[in-house]
Amino acid sequence: MQYYRVARSGQVPDGVVRRFVVNDVELAVSRWEGDAYVTSNYCTHLDCLLSSGKVTDDGLLCSCHGSVFDLDSGEPISPPAKEPIRVYPSREEDGQILVGLGDDAAASEGPRRRRPSTI
Amino acid sequence: MPNQIVTVGASQAAAVATRTLRRRGYDGRVVLVGDETHLPYERPPLSKELLAGERSAEDVTLLSEQWCADNDVELRLGVRAERVDTQSRAVVLEGGSRVEATAVLLATGCRPRRLPGVEGGERVVYLRTLDDALRLRAHLRPGARVVAVGAGFVGSEVASVARGAGAEVTVLETLDVPLERVLGRRMGEVCARIHREHGVDLRTGEAVESATETGSGVLVRTTGGAALEADVVVVGVGTVPNTEVAERSGIACDNGVLVDERCATDVEGVYAAGDVTSHFHPLVGRHVRVEHFDNASKQAMVAGKVMAGRKGRHAEPHWFWSDQYGLDLQYAGHAATWDEVVVRGSVDALGFCAFYLDAGVVRAAFSVGRGADMFLVRELVGAAAAPDPAKLRDEDVELADLLPA
Numbered sequence: 447m448q449y450y451r452v453a454r455s456g457q458v459p460d461g462v463v464r465r466f467v468v469n470d471v472e473l474a475v476s477r478w479e480g481d482a483y484v485t486s487n488y489c490t491h492l493d494c495l496l497s498s499g500k501v502t503d504d505g506l507l508c509s510c511h512g513s514v515f516d517l518d519s520g521e522p523i524s525p526p527a528k529e530p531i532r533v534y535p536s537r538e539e540d541g542q543i544l545v546g547l548g549d550d551a552a553a554s555e556g557p558r559r560r561r562p563s564t565i
Numbered sequence: 566m567p568n569q570i571v572t573v574g575a576s577q578a579a580a581v582a583t584r585t586l587r588r589r590g591y592d593g594r595v596v597l598v599g600d601e602t603h604l605p606y607e608r609p610p611l612s613k614e615l616l617a618g619e620r621s622a623e624d625v626t627l628l629s630e631q632w633c634a635d636n637d638v639e640l641r642l643g644v645r646a647e648r649v650d651t652q653s654r655a656v657v658l659e660g661g662s663r664v665e666a667t668a669v670l671l672a673t674g675c676r677p678r679r680l681p682g683v684e685g686g687e688r689v690v691y692l693r694t695l696d697d698a699l700r701l702r703a704h705l706r707p708g709a710r711v712v713a714v715g716a717g718f719v720g721s722e723v724a725s726v727a728r729g730a731g732a733e734v735t736v737l738e739t740l741d742v743p744l745e746r747v748l749g750r751r752m753g754e755v756c757a758r759i760h761r762e763h764g765v766d767l768r769t770g771e772a773v774e775s776a777t778e779t780g781s782g783v784l785v786r787t788t789g790g791a792a793l794e795a796d797v798v799v800v801g802v803g804t805v806p807n808t809e810v811a812e813r814s815g816i817a818c819d820n821g822v823l824v825d826e827r828c829a830t831d832v833e834g835v836y837a838a839g840d841v842t843s844h845f846h847p848l849v850g851r852h853v854r855v856e857h858f859d860n861a862s863k864q865a866m867v868a869g870k871v872m873a874g875r876k877g878r879h880a881e882p883h884w885f886w887s888d889q890y891g892l893d894l895q896y897a898g899h900a901a902t903w904d905e906v907v908v909r910g911s912v913d914a915l916g917f918c919a920f921y922l923d924a925g926v927v928r929a930a931f932s933v934g935r936g937a938d939m940f941l942v943r944e945l946v947g948a949a950a951a952p953d954p955a956k957l958r959d960e961d962v963e964l965a966d967l968l969p970a
Binding site for chain 1: 626862
């Protein structure tokens with residue numbers, strides 16, 4: 447595993463989720479109560495982009511059907527999603543948000559086409 | 566006694582509350598008491614993907630046995646609760662045994678309203694449970710004659726799936742247009758058009774007098790004097806909240822278990838969430854009972870948080886979606902009355918959002934084929950925005966720019 451720079455800290459203010467791509471890996475970077483979190487950007491329900499959703503006290507909310515994921519564990523708190531999202535190790539130093547990616551990350555989290563959905 | 570939270574009901578609200586409790590660091594035991602024998606499952610697919618055979622019963626499961634075992638969650642399924650002993654705080658089960666509790670969540674849901682003269686049976690389905698859906702599914706074959714009683718969301722979604730399966734579908738609706746009370750006449754007419762364009766024989770202003778199983782089918786008689794032969798009949802004419810446990814426990818009910826924005830009932834330590842509640846909602850300004858998936862999840866997250874000792878408040882706009890004939894229908898907010906409907910987009914092309922304004926304030930919105938807009942629409946409803954109707958109608962104006970600063 448290696449750490450890569452994702453964004454400047456200021457690019458992700460508190461209560462905001464933004465989309466970034468590092469080494470072809472599609473990432474959602476969220477900030478809640480000061481802490482930055484880096485997760486997969488794909489909702490496990492129908493692959494909607496979580497960066498179109500919002501960060502709430504309950505977790506990362508998908509805008510398509512309201513699934514909510516815990517930012518620490520990736521656990522699906524609220525359906526329709528029932529599988530967790532991937533949470534990447536991350537840290538923040540010198541005004542930068544860094545993410546730890548293994549060699550396999552791009553294979554599982556590369557750009558993908560959304561599964562068929564109604565939205 | 567060590568901490569133990571007991572849910573009465575083991576469906577979506579109970580499952581979400583359980584996950585929330587664990588997320589919020591609650592370390593006591595959680596016991597789910599449910600009268601169905603299936604693992605907790607979600608209901609929206611029962612009239613959509615599961616009914617169409619695109620998803621299996623396993624696909625709709627919300628909590629697996631493994632997750633429950635890993636998280637010290639006990640499932641007591643196929644078990645009926647009798648009442649809550651609000652003095653010593655325990656759930657009393659049918660037969661008299663007790664499950665002690667430090668807090669109780671009532672999540673008993675609702676059941677279909679029964680029509681006089683229409684007994685449920687093998688071929689007459691009041692759709693609510695997984696078993697109901699599987700029974701109905703077996704009848705949806707090419708050429709099958711399907712009669713849906715009620716053109717609400719259940720009847721409409723079943724009609725859509727049945728048409729997709731190649732069945733002949735008749736929908737009987739007592740009102741002049743489908744969903745008239747929720748959507749108003751103009752948007753109800755849009756729903757009627759959608760059905761008819763997809764080959765459904767929609768008969769409005771027609772109520773059912775009786776539906777009788779004949780062995781090989783069902784004979785449906787309408788108040789207008791028509792007699793229809795069907796292979797299967799599905800009835801979706803509203804719901805009744807399952808308040809019996811609450812009532813036997815002396816917990817206040819009025820068309821549902823009465824709760825505040827924290828999901829608290831009038832009895833300390835007893836909470837309620839989901840379809841069974843009549844909940845105070847600040848955007849509506851009074852208590853309402855709704856049967857929406859998202860509301861059950863949102864309330865359950867609040868209840869979980871509050872039972873875990875944190876602050877929580879259910880104040881976001883109501884929201885639900887319906888999939889029909891490949892179209893995405895969504896509704897946000899709650900409007901009992903309105904004085905103006907502003908349409909953004911094209912009704913003819915079935916790509917639009919209709920905003921329900923009351924004294925200039927966006928109280929609700931109904932969209933077809935505009936799912937991508939609904940996130941912002943919910944923000945508009947949540948903010949009680951009062952945008953200039955001309956701008957709201959103008960698709961060159963971004964919805965985000967209409968949010969109050």
